[in-house]
Amino acid sequence: MGSIRTLIVDDEPLARRGLQLHLQRHADIEIVGEAGSGRQALQAIAELRPQLMFLDVQMPGMDGFALFRALPATQIPLTVFVTAFDQYALAAFAASALDYLLKPVDDRRLDEAVERARVRLAAHKAEDHYERLLKLIATLPDVNRAQLDALMLDEDARTGGKLSIRDGQRLLRIELDAIRWIDAAGDYMCIHTDGETHVLRGTMQDLERRLDPRRFARVHRSSIVNLERVKALRPHHNGECFLSLDSGHELKLSRSYRDKVTLINGRLVAAA
Structure with missing residues (x-):
């Protein structure tokens, strides 16, 4: 090494x-x-x-x-x-x-x-x-997070403007436009928005199913990105790419997910 x-x-x-x-x-x-x-x-x-x-x-x-x-x-x-x-x-x-x-x-x-x-x-x-x-x-005490026994609601966010998740007895409705990206490791997911990070337990497959694929794309086995927040694509020498978001963050676009998105007129969109 x-x-x-x-x-x-x-x-x-x-x-x-x-x-x-x-x-x-x-x-x-x-x-x-x-x-x-x-x-x-x-x-x-x-x-x-x-x-x-x-x-x-x-x-x-x-x-x-x-x-x-x-x-x-x-x-x-x-x-x-x-x-x-x-x-x-x-x-x-x-x-x-x-x-x-x-x-x-x-x-x-x-x-x-x-x-x-x-x-x-x-x-x-x-x-x-x-x-x-x-x-x-x-x-952490100051994180806006869903508790470990929380489940995402069954309602679909593909046609609405908000994503609903349950935090104990509370219902959180997250504006889809405010979501920058979502990442996961194991059974935990972080939903990164403009002002907060919501941590909950669930799977990427379940969340991906509930989101409009024209707006949200899986770009890595542990990442989903809001395509509207992507401002640039930077190639890497190993065949992978990095997506630059409007917040200044960068996400990896892995080779196995490159066929799910395409660049049209400088804008990243979901592949047909």
Whole structure:
């Protein structure tokens, strides 16, 4: 395995510098960038495509958890939390991260985290990492989410202007025009809208069946995109493409789904 593209995210410059110095002992760690805020990290992840991220949980503005909610699941790197939280607070997300480090960072624990990243990347087991992170997002107190026992309603959203899902005893009606994209890992889905992320349990097949295929297209086994929100298509050398959304996010258009969409007059539409 070659070098591991790594991003450091922390609002404290000294903390970023200290972690960078610690990581220099690992020849296969290639630090491709740093970010001092969640917003900067969002842009850096889209541009740099890191495989591994050391992430400070507590940051002003967009914190580490808000960053997860704003990212397409397939863009989330393997993540090591770096935090000053005590052990009890860590219990809420320790099982969801690749690893976590307490500040001040201990070299032995850092070495363990790097080795876990090596093993995970060598085994190509990123998908289960996404699923654990989606489960983590579902437990966060400030997420507009459907509970784990929630089911999507049977009504069809193909002919209406809203998608209905049930959140416990509440009925949520989501404007279809506001949906940017939907991604999933395992039994969990994130519906990303202009202002919120709704996390619920269900399958992509069920949700795809309820959406108008002329407006929403499956572009990856774990992603559905609102075609109206796609502004550009960027080819990649390996035969895949990336879709640029009006929000600035990018989604992968995998080779196996390329025949489901086509570019007409600069606009992405569902293939006939």
